[in-house]
Amino acid sequence: MTTIREKKKVPEFGLTYKKAENFSEWYQQLVIKSELLEYYDIKGCFIMRPWSYFIWSVVKESFTRDITKMGVDECYFPLLVTKDALEKEANHIENFAPELAWITKCGENDIEPVAIRPTSEAVMYPYFKKWLFSHRDLPLKLNQWCNVLRWEVKSTLPFIRGREFLWQEGHTAYYEKEGAEQEVLQILDLYEKIYTDLLAIPVIKGKKTENEKFGGAEYTTTVEAFIPINGKAVQAATSHFLGQNFSKMYDVKIVDKCNNEEHVYQNSWGLTTRCIGIAVMIHSDDIGLVLPPRVSKVQVVIVPCGSMNSDVVGYIERIKKEMEEKGIRVLLDDRKNVLAGFKFNHWELKGVPLRMEIGMNDYRSSEVVMVTRMNGNKRKISSVDIGESVLSELNKIHDQMYEKAKAEQMKRIRRASSWEDFKCELSYNNMIMIPFCGRIECEETIKKETTVFTDGTVDQQGAKSLCVPFENNERTDMQCLKCGEMCDKYTLFGRSY
Amino acid sequence: MTTIREKKKVPEFGLTYKKAENFSEWYQQLVIKSELLEYYDIKGCFIMRPWSYFIWSVVKESFTRDITKMGVDECYFPLLVTKDALEKEANHIENFAPELAWITKCGENDIEPVAIRPTSEAVMYPYFKKWLFSHRDLPLKLNQWCNVLRWEVKSTLPFIRGREFLWQEGHTAYYEKEGAEQEVLQILDLYEKIYTDLLAIPVIKGKKTENEKFGGAEYTTTVEAFIPINGKAVQAATSHFLGQNFSKMYDVKIVDKCNNEEHVYQNSWGLTTRCIGIAVMIHSDDIGLVLPPRVSKVQVVIVPCGSMNSDVVGYIERIKKEMEEKGIRVLLDDRKNVLAGFKFNHWELKGVPLRMEIGMNDYRSSEVVMVTRMNGNKRKISSVDIGESVLSELNKIHDQMYEKAKAEQMKRIRRASSWEDFKCELSYNNMIMIPFCGRIECEETIKKETTVFTDGTVDQQGAKSLCVPFENNERTDMQCLKCGEMCDKYTLFGRSY
Numbered sequence: 001m002t003t004i005r006e007k008k009k010v011p012e013f014g015l016t017y018k019k020a021e022n023f024s025e026w027y028q029q030l031v032i033k034s035e036l037l038e039y040y041d042i043k044g045c046f047i048m049r050p051w052s053y054f055i056w057s058v059v060k061e062s063f064t065r066d067i068t069k070m071g072v073d074e075c076y077f078p079l080l081v082t083k084d085a086l087e088k089e090a091n092h093i094e095n096f097a098p099e100l101a102w103i104t105k106c107g108e109n110d111i112e113p114v115a116i117r118p119t120s121e122a123v124m125y126p127y128f129k130k131w132l133f134s135h136r137d138l139p140l141k142l143n144q145w146c147n148v149l150r151w152e153v154k155s156t157l158p159f160i161r162g163r164e165f166l167w168q169e170g171h172t173a174y175y176e177k178e179g180a181e182q183e184v185l186q187i188l189d190l191y192e193k194i195y196t197d198l199l200a201i202p203v204i205k206g207k208k209t210e211n212e213k214f215g216g217a218e219y220t221t222t223v224e225a226f227i228p229i230n231g232k233a234v235q236a237a238t239s240h241f242l243g244q245n246f247s248k249m250y251d252v253k254i255v256d257k258c259n260n261e262e263h264v265y266q267n268s269w270g271l272t273t274r275c276i277g278i279a280v281m282i283h284s285d286d287i288g289l290v291l292p293p294r295v296s297k298v299q300v301v302i303v304p305c306g307s308m309n310s311d312v313v314g315y316i317e318r319i320k321k322e323m324e325e326k327g328i329r330v331l332l333d334d335r336k337n338v339l340a341g342f343k344f345n346h347w348e349l350k351g352v353p354l355r356m357e358i359g360m361n362d363y364r365s366s367e368v369v370m371v372t373r374m375n376g377n378k379r380k381i382s383s384v385d386i387g388e389s390v391l392s393e394l395n396k397i398h399d400q401m402y403e404k405a406k407a408e409q410m411k412r413i414r415r416a417s418s419w420e421d422f423k424c425e426l427s428y429n430n431m432i433m434i435p436f437c438g439r440i441e442c443e444e445t446i447k448k449e450t451t452v453f454t455d456g457t458v459d460q461q462g463a464k465s466l467c468v469p470f471e472n473n474e475r476t477d478m479q480c481l482k483c484g485e486m487c488d489k490y491t492l493f494g495r496s497y
Numbered sequence: 498m499t500t501i502r503e504k505k506k507v508p509e510f511g512l513t514y515k516k517a518e519n520f521s522e523w524y525q526q527l528v529i530k531s532e533l534l535e536y537y538d539i540k541g542c543f544i545m546r547p548w549s550y551f552i553w554s555v556v557k558e559s560f561t562r563d564i565t566k567m568g569v570d571e572c573y574f575p576l577l578v579t580k581d582a583l584e585k586e587a588n589h590i591e592n593f594a595p596e597l598a599w600i601t602k603c604g605e606n607d608i609e610p611v612a613i614r615p616t617s618e619a620v621m622y623p624y625f626k627k628w629l630f631s632h633r634d635l636p637l638k639l640n641q642w643c644n645v646l647r648w649e650v651k652s653t654l655p656f657i658r659g660r661e662f663l664w665q666e667g668h669t670a671y672y673e674k675e676g677a678e679q680e681v682l683q684i685l686d687l688y689e690k691i692y693t694d695l696l697a698i699p700v701i702k703g704k705k706t707e708n709e710k711f712g713g714a715e716y717t718t719t720v721e722a723f724i725p726i727n728g729k730a731v732q733a734a735t736s737h738f739l740g741q742n743f744s745k746m747y748d749v750k751i752v753d754k755c756n757n758e759e760h761v762y763q764n765s766w767g768l769t770t771r772c773i774g775i776a777v778m779i780h781s782d783d784i785g786l787v788l789p790p791r792v793s794k795v796q797v798v799i800v801p802c803g804s805m806n807s808d809v810v811g812y813i814e815r816i817k818k819e820m821e822e823k824g825i826r827v828l829l830d831d832r833k834n835v836l837a838g839f840k841f842n843h844w845e846l847k848g849v850p851l852r853m854e855i856g857m858n859d860y861r862s863s864e865v866v867m868v869t870r871m872n873g874n875k876r877k878i879s880s881v882d883i884g885e886s887v888l889s890e891l892n893k894i895h896d897q898m899y900e901k902a903k904a905e906q907m908k909r910i911r912r913a914s915s916w917e918d919f920k921c922e923l924s925y926n927n928m929i930m931i932p933f934c935g936r937i938e939c940e941e942t943i944k945k946e947t948t949v950f951t952d953g954t955v956d957q958q959g960a961k962s963l964c965v966p967f968e969n970n971e972r973t974d975m976q977c978l979k980c981g982e983m984c985d986k987y988t989l990f991g992r993s994y
Contacts, residue, residue, distance in 0.1 A: 164575055
């Protein structure tokens with residue numbers, strides 16, 4: 001007789017790749033086996049299963065709460081955009097044109113082609129023009145949570161680079177330049193908060209160079225994260241000051257106090273489901289996921305161990321209830337058809353922050369066994385005030401995960417004073433702070449000279465500028481490491497997703 | 498000198514159409530002028546502005562909370578679907594094929610066409626096959642909030658029929674037929690609850706006829722709402738029992754306790770942003786919107802009246818704060834550039850349930866003037882325990898709005914015992930309960946014979962079956978009103994969106 005697994009070709013349990021040995025395969029295997037995600041039969045499209053969608057829900061709720069306090073309103077603009085609207089801002093369309101997906105046929109009929117939004121500047125701003133009359137109508141602050149489509153030609157990767165992805169996009173308009181620029185940084189702080197306070201990830205805040213800024217923006221600010229294992233940085237979220245670039249093209253103007261017409265100042269800012277991929281890459285290990293406690297759908301899994309009687313079952317139920325009353329997300333894994341050891345492996349693979357093992361002896365001593373996913377730490381704790389103990393334990397785990405990632409990131413930010421140093425640090429998978437002129441040509445040279453070829457094909461993309469960090473960035477008179485031109489800021493470079 | 502309004506062509510304030518005289522123009526003017534929605538430059542696509550999106554947010558939050566308790570998990574599947582996946586269920590694709598939008602080009606390159614999801618059965622079920630092995634993996638309960646696209650050929654109408662719309666779609670799989678069928682009705686109850694408890698709208702629960710059921714479903718249950726002013730019914734949400742129809746086509750099967758392979762039983766169920774349009778059509782009047790209090794972004798607007806001093810301003814602030822502490826959504830309209838009368842008109846047009854006028858005299862007498870939007874009722878109330886008073890007032894308004902709509906709906910459900918009666922009641926814009934055989938041919942005949950032509954073109958679509966209501970539906974031996982065949986149920990007919 002064949003077993004169920006044989007009959008249905010159930011995939012092997014557990015990871016067969018190691019993070020340090022084969023990061024790429026490890027990651028792709030991990031996101032599937034932990035049930036975060038499933039590959040879809042259209043390349044670059046992925047299914048977000050409940051285990052990952054929950055993380056996104058927590059991020060959504062938290063960020064929406066924060067921007068609501070700032071007076072941002074939620075709305076929804078259409079998925080489709082006309083060619084005419086797209087072509088109004090030349091720099092903008094130039095960036096997105098190669099990735100636009102066009103609908104040309106509906107049912108059996110050919111239609112005038114319409115594109116799927118790659119972002120919504122061109123969708124929204126014609127209506128800003130329609131709605132805004134007076135300086136009193138400002139500021140206008142809108143946000144939407146939606147899907148966008150960018151037909152990527154680069155290789156796609158779960159969460160990190162997909163053709164379709166979910167994000168929020170904020171679009172605001174101001175009468176005063178100062179108000180707009182202030183908001184750009186407020187939002188950047190909120191993005192930082194999502195990474196530090198929810199995902200336990202340190203980020204570097206800064207400004208993008210000319211070469212890396214958003215098409216059509218005056219400037220782009222960014223939070224950059226770092227994946228220690230392969231030394232790649234990753235743009236974690238961006239907040240753009242658009243100045244009057246778009247308002248001039250889309251003719252968005254208002255009448256000011258003196259009855260003069262003025263173009264408005266605009267911002268746009270976005271955070272995507274990429275943040276989930278970043279968290280997975282940074283925290284997880286060879287056993288499986290390690291989820292930051294505040295975003296984990298299950299924070300504590302209870303596994304009953306050994307023989308049970310009604311007293312022990314009652315004890316378990318009471319402990320579960322006490323934790324739930326504190327708002328802790330608890331799952332009791334009381335499956336009868338698998339052994340405790342199988343359950344341990346299952347929930348370790350899925351990255352649940354805390355496991356609680358409860359058996360007859362624990363009941364008798366009014367204790368529980370607690371095992372921390374991030375470090376395997378195992379100890380007995382009293383069941384008195386279990387809700388409070390676990391709450392504080394979850395916060396401690398969060399802090400430890402953050403500190404660990406922070407220490408690693410700090411270690412990997414180097415300074416180089418020569419081009420040889422730069423290349424050496426890069427070869428050790430570090431990020432490098434260098435005096436840099438900021439010119440596009442110079443950046444392209446750096447990128448070109450650090451591209452690694454194997455047998456004539458690109459093996460490693462060259463280093464890019466990640467940002468001009470806001471912190472620890474002395475303004476001394478310096479010379480660009482590459483071209484020797486005078487400059488007054490360090491720029492952070494590295495390989496990057 | 499030209500004024501701001503002339504310069505920017507600010508549209509006229511207030512409604513110029515009357516609900517009873519020109520319902521269609523009234524509705525379309527209302528949704529724009531109240532800032533619920535904006536027309537978009539692609540036909541059938543609409544912009545949901547914050548005023549309407551807020552309603553959707555409340556519905557989302559409430560329904561998500563309810564289904565989470567039922568064990569339904571949130572997830573996200575891709576926007577795109579291949580031709581292969583779509584064509585697996587023949588009845589299903591037949592219904593949707595004429596409305597499918599196809600992407601055929603990306604950037605400059607032609608691609609193998611992919612469609613935008615009109616609904617996600619064909620997107621999801623191939624993965625149900627992949628994920629489900631054993632009866633222990635069931636039930637699987639998934640839901641997603643997303644956009645879908647149906648290239649409607651019928652005339653589109655804000656909220657009611659759009660090419661793109663937002664909805665939730667739940668998709669579940671069960672081992673036991675009974676469990677699945679039970680869920681179909683549980684969900685229908687939750688849909689009813691959204692209408693009655695949030696939107697103050699009565700609905701009629703029932704089962705769709707063969708002719709009107711979802712393509713591929715075993716049967717479809719529905720909640721039907723009614724727009725008294727034009728006598729049109731509108732499908733408000735549907736919950737389908739798919740039986741094994743899809744699981745057989747998509748090969749979704751599990752191994753049961755006895756190691757036999759069985760196809761799963763499936764449901765799908767959906768609620769769209771149409772619910773907003775229904776609420777607007779039912780409750781609003783010639784002055785503007787009348788929003789149900791529980792979904793209104795602003796529940797109470799405070800308008801300071803007459804001369805102010807710091808005492809009165811402090812009084813207003815205190816009252817505002819007291820209400821906010823009770824969770825009431827309050828807006829203080831302290832604009833200096835417009836008169837109180839303008840503010841009254843503005844917030845009446847936008848349908849805010851309660852207006853509070855506060856001036857010097859009110860401060861002196863520790864009172865406020867309260868005006869109810871739904872009936873214009875104006876009175877003074879004490880400012881003592883103002884939070885509690887307003888909370889109870891908002892609930893009262895909700896109940897009154899519901900009762901009013903319910904009474905009207907009850908009055909408009911008629912019974913007909915002859916074909917002549919049926920046509921007569923229909924001509925009075927009523928819904929009609931008739932003994933009906935349920936056959937597709939008979940339904941088509943009724944539709945055809947009640948279609949109204951003017952100058953050779955269709956002026957009014959014929960009557961459709963709305964549902965076989967669950968309540969007040971005696972099972973006596975009867976004859977179908979149209980064909981005379983024996984039947985044991987009444988079916989509700991009417992004109993419909």
